[in-house]
Amino acid sequence: AILFRMQSGITQEFCQQIPKVELHAHLNGSLSNKTIKKLLDRRRDLKISTAAFEKGEQRTMGDCFEMFKVIHSLVDSTEVIYEVTKDVIEEFSADGVKYLELRSTPKGLVESGMDKRRYMDAVVGAIRDYKHDNDDVIDVKFLPSIDRGRSIKDAQENLKLAEEYSISCEDIVTGIDFSGNPYTTDAAKFMPVLQGAQRVGLKSAVHLSEVKDRSDETRMFLSVPPDRIGHGTFLTDEEDVKSSVLESRIPIEVCVSSNIASNTSPPEHIKHHSVWWMGQEHPCVVCTDDKGVFSTGLSSEYFIIANALSLSEEQTLKLSESAIDFIFADENMKAKLKQIWKESKKDEVLEITFVTCLSCLDMKN
Ligand code: 6MZ
DSSP states (O other), X not given: OOOOOOOSSOOHHHHHHSOEEEEEEETGGGOOHHHHHHHHHHTGGGOXXXXXXXXXXXXXXXXXXXXXXXXXXXXXXXXXXXXXXXXXXXXXHHTTEEEEEEEEOOOOBTTTTBOHHHHHHHHHHHHHXXXXXXXXXXXXXXXXXXXXXXXXXXXXXXHHHHHHHXXXXXXXXXXXXXXXXXXXXXXXXXXXXXXXXXXXXXXXXXXXXXXXXXXXXXXXXXXXXXXXXXXXXXXXXXXXXXXXXXXXXXXXXXXXXXXXXXXXXXXXXXXXXXXXXXXXXOOEEEOOBOTTTTTOXXXXXXXXXXXXXXXXXXXXXXXXXXXXXXXXXXXHHHHHHHHHHXXXXXXXXXXXXXHHHHHHHHHHO
């Protein structure tokens, strides 16, 4: 049996040290202050207003989407996309992430000659190069996003690209993300795209009920069904939706800081909807959403959840390990990750043995 330290409360340091899986990270929302500052310094000509960034706790969901617009104006060429993708992978890796699924909306920009295909190539190229240059310390997949704020034509193009790259880069592109401003009300038009993704064997992570009163839309998307649910903040509002999700066992990607900062969840961590789902033993995966926009990191999110639920170290590590079952990758990747968790438990035992020996010596002296 594995021994874990008996202590009350999980530390941020412990959450940093354990291996982790990140499954819900929007590339442009994940840019750190350091990366944004670097880009702002380079593009003083744009005279960008950073007002939405400075609102802190007063921020609304609308302000978050204003921030994305600012970031998008800075990330305007394939060179910058390549560079920021590497920065983001580096930061997740430094935070103890061993497997990362990055999602991003392919975009074209006539001025810089960037089209969607070049966008895809830049992200895939950065992932390949980062892994190659850093001895495979982290595995990274890329889920092209479909933005519900854009047109159906745009969505179909992204699906086509996702399908094509899932064949030419099958080790990297394994599924799609469906996201965008949740206040748009005509999401039904994207049903054929989600059904199309399923038909061609792409996994799908779908933002569902991130804001109130989206139950009809949620019922419709659940009928596909998605492979993972993003946020699911208001799924419990309607009895039939709640029981159908419970029954389906579709994992929920939980992003506590994001929900609080965008005012869709009360500020008390214990009142976050994930506490209810975890209480039902429904599969939940702790994620960041937009670690830059919401000033967070995956270990901070584990710290929040572990303390809200009064988890022990052993339970926290088990929670991070449970995410492996829900990754959009094959069984070999799952086995590789499970081995990393197994090794980390051995390290834990060795550390305890070492500390125990030291205290024995101390007592003798
Ligand atoms: C819905 C979100 C989101 O694609 O340019 N995005 N969509 N809800 C959220 N919760 C706060 N956070 C981010 O990254 C930014 C894009 O991700 C989606 C939005 O479409 C945003 O424009 P990329 O890399």
